[in-house]
Amino acid sequence: MKAMVYRGPYKIRVEEKPDPKIEHPNDAIVRVELASICGSDLHLYHGMMPDTRIGHTFGHEFIGTIEQVGSSVQNVKIGDRVMVPFNIYCGSCFFCARGLFSNCHNVNANATAVGGIYGYSHTSGGYDGGQAERVRVPFADVGPSVIPEGITDENALLLTDAFSTGYFGAQLADIVEGDTAVVFGAGPVGLAAARSCWLMGAGRVIVVDYLDFRLEKAKTFAFAETVNFGQMGDIVRYLKRATDGLGADVAIDAVGAEADGHVMQHVTAAKLKMQGGSPVALNWAIDSVRKGGTVSVMGAYGPLFSAVKFGDAMNKGLTIRTNQAPVKRQWPRLWEHIRNGIIMPSDLITHRIPLDEIAEGYHLFSSKLDDCIKPVVTPA
Amino acid sequence: MPYTSEKPGTRPTAEELRARIPGWGADLDPADRPAFPREQPGIITGAHWDLPPQQPNPGRRERSVEHLRLTPVFGTAQPLRGVAGVIRRYAYDTYSEGQTAHWLLLILGDRVDAMTAHLKSFATLRPDNPIAESGILGERGRRPLASRVGRGRIDLKHAWLDPILVLGPWVLTAVVTIRTLRRIARR
Numbered sequence: 001m002k003a004m005v006y007r008g009p010y011k012i013r014v015e016e017k018p019d020p021k022i023e024h025p026n027d028a029i030v031r032v033e034l035a036s037i038c039g040s041d042l043h044l045y046h047g048m049m050p051d052t053r054i055g056h057t058f059g060h061e062f063i064g065t066i067e068q069v070g071s072s073v074q075n076v077k078i079g080d081r082v083m084v085p086f087n088i089y090c091g092s093c094f095f096c097a098r099g100l101f102s103n104c105h106n107v108n109a110n111a112t113a114v115g116g117i118y119g120y121s122h123t124s125g126g127y128d129g130g131q132a133e134r135v136r137v138p139f140a141d142v143g144p145s146v147i148p149e150g151i152t153d154e155n156a157l158l159l160t161d162a163f164s165t166g167y168f169g170a171q172l173a174d175i176v177e178g179d180t181a182v183v184f185g186a187g188p189v190g191l192a193a194a195r196s197c198w199l200m201g202a203g204r205v206i207v208v209d210y211l212d213f214r215l216e217k218a219k220t221f222a223f224a225e226t227v228n229f230g231q232m233g234d235i236v237r238y239l240k241r242a243t244d245g246l247g248a249d250v251a252i253d254a255v256g257a258e259a260d261g262h263v264m265q266h267v268t269a270a271k272l273k274m275q276g277g278s279p280v281a282l283n284w285a286i287d288s289v290r291k292g293g294t295v296s297v298m299g300a301y302g303p304l305f306s307a308v309k310f311g312d313a314m315n316k317g318l319t320i321r322t323n324q325a326p327v328k329r330q331w332p333r334l335w336e337h338i339r340n341g342i343i344m345p346s347d348l349i350t351h352r353i354p355l356d357e358i359a360e361g362y363h364l365f366s367s368k369l370d371d372c373i374k375p376v377v378t379p380a
Numbered sequence: 381m382p383y384t385s386e387k388p389g390t391r392p393t394a395e396e397l398r399a400r401i402p403g404w405g406a407d408l409d410p411a412d413r414p415a416f417p418r419e420q421p422g423i424i425t426g427a428h429w430d431l432p433p434q435q436p437n438p439g440r441r442e443r444s445v446e447h448l449r450l451t452p453v454f455g456t457a458q459p460l461r462g463v464a465g466v467i468r469r470y471a472y473d474t475y476s477e478g479q480t481a482h483w484l485l486l487i488l489g490d491r492v493d494a495m496t497a498h499l500k501s502f503a504t505l506r507p508d509n510p511i512a513e514s515g516i517l518g519e520r521g522r523r524p525l526a527s528r529v530g531r532g533r534i535d536l537k538h539a540w541l542d543p544i545l546v547l548g549p550w551v552l553t554a555v556v557t558i559r560t561l562r563r564i565a566r567r
Binding site for chain 1: 382387388389391392394397400401402403404405406407408410412413414415416418419420421422423425426427428429430431432433435436441442443444446447450451452453454455456457458464468472477480483484486487489490493494495497498501506508509510512513514515516517518519522523524527528531532533534535537538541542545
């Protein structure tokens with residue numbers, strides 16, 4: 001089969017690889033119909049995640065058709081068209097039993113701090129991902145859901161991670177009616193988080209980024225106020241002034257490891273890998289939220305330490321909540337919102353790229369060319 | 381007036397927001413937020429096992445020393461091999477995830493893996509093509525100048541560093557290798 005293959009930092013190509021096999025009785029093999037490139041795939045592409053091996057196939061956002069099932073699979077069958085959550089999880093361990101699907105203890109031999117994720121290095125379990133013609137899906141009875149009536153393929157694809165993660169970011173922010181929310185990052189997750197803040201009753205939503213085309217999308221997709229931090233001398237001071245001197249009630253970091261805004265942090269973290277990520281966005285969130293406020297962290301960071309301003313977080317009495325999103329828990333509600341016309345996740349998609357041109361797709365997305373917000377990959 | 385007990389400023393009313401934002405307040409009640417509270421025992425997941433059956437271990441599968449056992453299911457994407465495999469194996473066998481050495485060794489393994497794979501590719505029918513694999517050909521037709529210039533992009537401030545940091549290790553390795561070979565030849 002054809003698959004995207006990692007060849008080292010900033011280098012990928014499409015190769016013929018052996019088809020995936022059933023390796024456990026509850027596995028399924030899914031023929032991929034649509035996949036997408038996630039902002040966190042760029043952390044792998046840039047060589048930031050430890051134990052990303054040559055030959056690895058990325059891609060944790062995909063939908064497709066079940067082609068084979070293992071002997072113990074009962075809940076899905078060959079021919080079912082399924083959406084697959086980016087988390088791989090067993091459904092029965094201590095964490096899964098409490099709904100912490102992203103923290104499953106039974107699927108990632110390489111680490112305990114992170115669960116299993118498709119195509120996200122051996123630190124996240126060593127599973128090949130969905131930017132390929134076929135993919136092995138462990139625990140087929142637990143993760144995938146048949147795409148329901150009324151949900152288009154592209155909407156289903158966006159629910160496998162990006163939109164669900166943004167929605168989860170707003171959930172973790174514990175918004176109450178009238179709250180002011182500041183969202184750092186206007187990529188797909190930040191835009192989804194900003195949109196979701198309204199659903200949870202926010203009174204005001206401000207999105208911070210440095211790319212005008214993404215801020216424009218924040219206005220039209222998420223109905224948000226916007227601020228370009230590249231044009232501000234001091235973004236924290238601006239946000240404090242904009243929130244009557246108190247700070248926002250909640251702040252959502254939807255940026256993660258490769259935050260721009262501080263050249264030295266960018267070089268030491270994103271480029272030289274001396275930190276688990278450039279914590280600029282997280283530190284801005286800590287600084288710009290009010291005392292007693294909540295910081296929700298959806299941005300992906302690596303496992304190494306980062307220079308986070310924890311003293312300020314402690315002194316301000318902040319609640320910091322974070323996790324990889326347990327996306328399947330949110331699907332029934334999000335399906336309902338799509339059917340009712342409240343949200344349309346597929347509006348985030350800006351580019352559609354054939355698998356054969358995926359190297360160009362990564363470069364386009366990584367370099368933020370052509371006003372790219374969300375690229376989708378079509379394997380067929 | 382932020383120094384009183386009242387929250388300053390004026391906010392739009394719920395009615396105003398409902399009229400302006402589709403679905404405003406649809407999930408206002410925390411009970412209507414599917415992942416709230418975050419731990420919710422007794423969820424039906426579709427699992428029909430207490431402990432999943434063990435996936436057969438095809439060889440010596442590396443695992444974090446923090447795990448008490450090999451997990452019932454694991455990835456088999458790229459098994460350990462070569463010099464990078466030795467480095468990674470040492471990192472997994474020796475250090476827990478709490479130790480920086482664990483991660484630094486894995487990053488070292490990644491760089492050795494990339495370098496050896498690149499060299500090995502020259503002995504195949506499909507050697508690495510750094511130009512095509514960088515995706516830089518995708519600049520064509522995607523407004524390379526208009527996307528970057530005159531838009532106040534702050535990432536351009538460090539863009540000049542990127543080629544140095546990406547190509548630097550390769551140039552450094554080449555220089556060290558040539559010097560070492562010359563030194564050996566002189567003896």
